[in-house]
Every structure is written in structure tokens, then in C-alpha cells.
Amino acid sequence: MHKVFDWAHTSSRGVLLFVDEADAFLRKRSTEVISEDMRATLNAFLYRTGEQSQKFMLVLASNQPEQFDWAVNDRLDEMVEFDPPGLEERERMVRQYFEKYVLEPATQGKGRLKVGQFDYGAKCSEIAAIAEGLSGREIAKMGVAWQARAYASEDGVLTERMVEEVVSDAIAQHARKVQWQEDQERMAQRHSVMDPAFRSSKDTPVLPPLTGSSSPSRSGKP
Template sequence: MDKYEDELARKRMQSEHEYHRVRNQELAKLQEESSIRQEQARRATEEQIQEQRRQTEREKTEIERETIRIRTMAEAEGRAHEAKLSEEMNRRILIERANGEQEKWISIINTTFDHIGVGGVTALAAGVYTTREGARVIWGYVDRILGQPSLIRESSRGKYTWSGMFSQAKSTLSRRSDLDYASKNGKGFGDVILHPSLNKRIEQLASATTNTKAHQAPFRNMLFYGPPGTGKTMAARELARKSGLDYALMTGGDVAPLGSQAVTKIYQLFDWAKKSNRGLLLFIDEADAFLCERNKTYMSEAQRSALNALLFRTGDQSEDIVLALATNRPGDLDSAVADRIDEVLEFPLPGEEEPNPQKIEIKGLTDDILKEAAAKTDGFSGREIAKLMASVQAAVYGSDDCVLDPSLFCEVVDYKVAEHQQRIKLAAGDKAS
């Protein structure tokens, strides 16, 4: 009996021990799950806090950037306003100075001729001086307001608004005759010979620009990039002519020497461009000279102000002006400038099989010799090929019988190829140093 009771007691103890063990395992599991949930909640909360912090930083950065942009535009507007006030003040000073000089000379003339009673001579002299000085002041003011800006190097418009009427009518007739000639001969851009794909794209841009102008829609800005002498300027001029637009050419290197006057000149340039009744293609060659990244250490404050002035005037798409930039280094342009570009066109060097406007047909030379010369001049720009042909022409004119034979042609080609290679070595040495 006692043995049976001991066995029951032992089984009860084992059962209780097993129960407590299972219970402890469940409690440990619940505690572990609770800890995992707490850790997940803590991590989620921390990630949410970090995300809110990052969002706050982004908003703060955006606000600072917008503040800087607004402040920069305000400073540019302020400088432009000060320049206009200064110009108005200078005009008044000139007029007052002319009036003072007039009174002084009238007094001198009256004193001189008072004793001989020559009142008519005095009046005549005063009238001549007044007319001359007044015309000089007025014409200077008219020239500043209506004249062509000093930054413009070449333009299809006249120097004054009324002086371009005959040239516009002539260019319109020329454009119609060129279109008829192009339709008959299958050439879209006259003497400008480019790679077929590039030529096709420029023709599409010319057609799109014409339709844009007809529908009074905003124009698209363009970027032409490539080595020097590949036809960027000629293509821009032809694109404007085919589109029926006026064109104006300037170079970015002319902006830096203006110093503090650069902002005023930029505003005068865009004010003048908006006065074109046909619309105007403004072509800026060497655009990277003053449209480079604003964080460059060598960029002066005047250049930054000029860049900000251009960005302010090109902030919205225009129905009056097509902005076309040309550069050899498109990567140097400021990001805000690149953001205003709608079309990007690359002008590569002509290849061996591509047509070139400078090649001429000369008797006595076989196709094999011409192909060999084309292979030797692979990598030449259009300008270098033009200089090569000019050298060939000079060599022919310098010969006794003015005859171009294969030996003379190959001699000039070999000389120009050696000159081209020497120029490349010198450029590589400058970069290495």
C-alpha cells in the first residue's frame, strides 16, 4: 500500500514538473515574441523619425535653394534697375551740360559781338551750336534705345528698327527662291553639307520652328556642340533663314570684359531681340565662356550676375526668341542653362566617306589619289579641309604653268597632315603640363 502511494506521489510530482516546464516554455516564448514586437515597433518608430528628419532636411534645402534663386533674381533686377536709373541720370546730365555749354557760348558770343552790334551773327552761331549739341545728345539716346546692342557681332536685322525693312523683304524673296531650288535639287540646306542624319534633324527643326511661329506657340531652345569648324554657326544661320526668322550672332567671350555693365547689356540684348516682328534666333557661340557652372572658383561676380540675368530672361519659354547655344565643352555648362535646352545636336568631324563642302574636282587626279588623301585627312575639321584646299590653290597659282599634278597635290596634303599631327602633339603636351 505504501509503495502504491509513493508511486502515485511520484507520478503527481512528474506531472506537475512537466506542467511547470511547459508553462515556463510558453511564458519564455511569449516574452520572446513580445520582445520581438517591441524591437520591431522601436525600429519602425526610429525609421519613421529618420524619414521625417530626411524630409525636413529636403524641404529645408529646397527652401534655401528657392531663397537663393529669388535673392539672385532680385539682385539681378536691382542691378538692371540701377543701371537704367544711371543711364537716365547720365542722359539728364548730358542735356544739362549741353544747355550749360549753350548758355556759356551765347554769353561769350554776345560779349564778343556786343560792341559791333552783330546780333544776327550771335543768333546764328547760337542756333548752330544748339542744333549740333542737341542732335548729338538726342542721337546718342536714340542709339542706346533703338540701336543694335554692342554684344551683337552679326545680324540679319539692320542696326535700327527701320533700317532692316529692305533686307527683310530681300531675305523673304531669297528664302522663297531657295525653297524652290531645294525642292528641285533635293537639298534642304543649300551650301551647308552635313551628315545625312544631322541634316535631316535640322530640317525637321526648321520645319517645326516654322510651324511653331505660324501657330504662335513657344519656341524650343537648342544646343549645338562639337569640335570647331564643323558647321555649327552656318547651320544656325541657315536654320533661321529656312524658318523665316531673323538671326543674331554673339560670342560668350565678349561678356566677361564688360564687367559690371554685363547685366545691363544682357537686358538690352533681350529687349532688342523681342522687338523683331519675325521672331529671332539668338546664336551664342562659345557659350561656355560665360554660361559655365556657377560654383567655379575663377568665375567673377560680374560673370555670375550676367549668367543670372540670362537665366532670368530665359526662365519661361518665349514666343519671340529661339536661344541656340554652341560650345566645344557641353559638360561645362551650368545645370540651370542645360535645363533650358530642349534640343541637343552633335556636330561630329566629317568621316572619310562623308561629303564635304570644301572638296573640289580637279583634272589630272585619279579617284585612288583622292581616296588616299581623304584617308590621310581623316579627323580633319571642315575648317582644316578648307585651309588644305586653299593651300593647294596657292601651290597651283605659285607654279610656273599653274597646273595641279598628283605630285604637287600629294606634297601639299602630306605637309598639312604633318602640320595637323604636330598641332595635336602640342595640345597633348599642354594638357599634360
């Protein structure tokens, strides 16, 4: 950690440090047992970001910003929420990944993949309409799954039914993930009511829980 910040300070033009899944090592110190290495990393991060700097800007991305340690939240100047893709974005992505994983291999003779007789343009629009809440990653995985279904079939043909089955599975899996998160949040709420230690102002999350979105937080004063 110290080496990263030492390197950032060597730039004469400034550096933007982007940390994806930042909650993996910047979690609250008081709400779970963390290893000594993890605690040392967090402490090093807090030490190196305690004052404003013109040498670098820090961007943290997280699907669970409520997990950040209170001292990390205190260092963030701006919080930007990225909602799941809307209908127009979903349709563009569905078409993009259908073309990438299905149409291109089928038309370029890569492997034995073929597309059955159905209006895949209309089907992409239909999928986008019912895939509300799915992230870009989940939509991309549908494209991979369509290709896998075709290759796994006897004749290598991707049928309309296969496409629909993959979409149904993706929507069901997304619903389960949302339910798991809601259950976890309810358990944490009950725990916080029962345990006075959880009611410390230092442990109160300042970011709202998000569902299926990635929320980078930008700081000009790391």
C-alpha cells in the first residue's frame, strides 16, 4: 500500500488511482474479524489519505458502499451512484452480446454454431424489456450462456426456446441475489438493535445500500 502511494507521489502531472471492489479491504474494523494483514493495509491506507493532495485523485468503486469503514467515508468528497442500465441501455447491450457471442461465430464459420429460425431482433427487444434490474455483467453472461447452449446441443443450433430459457435463468438468479442481500440487511439491522456497539456513530454507514449497481466514490482530498 505504501509503495502505491509512494509511486503516485512521483508523478509531476498527477495520478488517478482507481480501486475496484474497494470494500474488500476497506471494511469497518469493528463489525467483523479481520486478519492482521488486512488491518495493516487499512491502517496504511488511512495514514496515506489523511490529508489533501494535489498529486493524485482516488476513485473507489463498490457494490456495497455501506461496508466502508467510517474513516474511509470521511475521506470521500463525492459519492456517485450508478443505477442499473435502463431499457435503452439494456437493449443495446443485449444486441451487442447477441452479436458478439452468437451472430459473429455463426456467420464467420467459427465452430458449428448456427441460429434457429426466429426474429432475433424482436427477441432482443423483448429480452431488454423483461430484464429490468440486471447489470451489464449479468447481460454479458447471458450472451456467453447462449453460445454455450448452442455448442452443447446435438446440432449446434441456438433455438428461440434456448434463448428464453437462458433469460429466465438469469432473471431468477438475479432475484435470488437481491433476496440474499435483503435478508443480510435485515439481519444486520436486528443485530444493530440488539448490540449497543453497533449504534456507535462511527459505525453508522453514510452511504445507502445499493442493489446491483457499482458506486464509485471520488475524492479530491484523499
